[in-house]
Amino acid sequence: MGLLTIGAFAKASRLSPKALRLYDELGLLTPARVDPATGYRLYDPEQLEQARLVAWLRRLGVPLARIRQIRTMDPPEAAREVRAFWARFEADIAARRDLAAFLIDHLSRKDAEMTLTANPLEIHYAALTDTGLVRETNQDTAYAGSRLLAVADGFGGGGEQASAAAIDAVKRLETNGITTGNLLNALEDAVRQAQQAVHGVAAVDPVPEEVGTTLTAMLWTGTQLALVHIGDTRAYLLRDGQLLQITHDHTAVQTMLDEGRLTKEEAASHPQRALLAKALTGATEVTPDVRLHDARPGDRYLLCSDGLFEVVPVETLREVLAADFAPEQAARELVDQANRRGGPDNVSCVVAHVDEAR
Incomplete structure (x- = not known):
């Protein structure tokens, strides 16, 4: 599967295009490629799991700065961090x-x-x-x-x-x-x-x-x-x-x-x-x-x-x-x-x- 447009990726990840643009600006979810001619953001399907994690964390109310930390962690460490936030x-x-x-x-x-x-x-x-x-x-x-x-x-x-x-x-x-x-x-x-x-x-x-x-x-x-x-x-x-x-x-x-x-x-x-x-x-x-x-x-x-x-x-x-x-x-x-x-x-x-x- 090739790269996904921001619209297709937004639908698959359940994040709005507006949210994806914001997360790109904040360094939370950087597109796989940005078309140099049109400026369109393109995403790799393998980024879907990370995008869904960001979406779930936002639904929990985790601050963006903390999400930035969690997404760099391995799964066990990320799980402990989510547990700590919820506690x-x-x-x-x-x-x-x-x-x-x-x-x-x-x-x-x-x-x-x-x-x-x-x-x-x-x-x-x-x-x-x-x-x-x-x-x-x-x-x-x-x-x-x-x-x-x-x-x-x-x-x-x-x-x-x-x-x-x-x-x-x-x-x-x-x-x-x-x-x-x-x-x-x-x-x-x-x-x-x-x-x-x-x-x-x-x-x-x-x-x-x-x-x-x-x-x-x-x-x-x-x-x-x-x-x-x-x-x-x-x-x-x-x-x-x-x-x-x-x-x-x-x-x-x-x-x-x-x-x-x-x-x-x-x-x-x-x-x-x-x-x-x-x-x-x-x-x-x-x-x-x-x-x-x-x-x-x-x-x-x-x-x-x-x-x-x-x-x-x-x-x-x-x-x-x-x-x-x-x-x-x-x-x-x-x-x-x-x-x-x-x-x-x-x-x-x-x-x-x-x-x-x-």
Whole structure:
């Protein structure tokens, strides 16, 4: 079979002539020959498989620049790249799904009277932070108050000041007049103020781009806990005997795990598992994960830094939270559990119990 005209090739590849001309200009799909007299593009039938691959990738929504990379790869490598793209796409959709759920719940509860329940709830809480047995300084900050629970894990030369500044910024949520109608805006404003506070700390450090902090905070509304999360500090919920991680780690390793580039076993021992993909720093602004949790009597929440969950098994966390401990006792036991295992990092936790109001 001879060369195909652009019209015939477009029909066979299911790409429009306009798309083929664009892909030629971008170097994605160069014609086999261009007639010097007429300028007509001619294509080899053997290019059909490559053209169809480009068409399929475009239907998936793969950016043109990424398609250019994929088309140069061998099939196994290209398959891994497509898998990684789709995993990231699904993760983005999941994040939007959480935000959509938050907005739906938020908008449906704008009337404060709708949040009243027959059995009002209250929380009991405690916060504890410890330097651990190896580090010389403590760059964690933990806070628990009547409305706000928060943990931040600083890093870099000014990490201690960065985590404290972030927590101080979000503490304003406790005293500001927040209703269900302005909850989302209040959370966004608090994170923006925390970002600015961290930027101020980083600006006076010799290496400002390496200074920052994670932040995981929950705001108590009386019947719900609104969660904001950036980085790899975590929030867990113990409900009906099951311990659920309700935050998603913003780390490079977690991203590779999400994209199928690593197995769980490989991720657990990866040398860069603490490398953050998102944090509050002196550089660019970040968008936090935002979720809303309906509280139930008996719920127990744990916010903690990686100095706890990296060394204490999940089952032990569950057992401590499920035990008949007051929040202060549970927090102390969790910190002790980390230190019994060598205390290699600063360890911080906030424990909160939800009960019916007395």
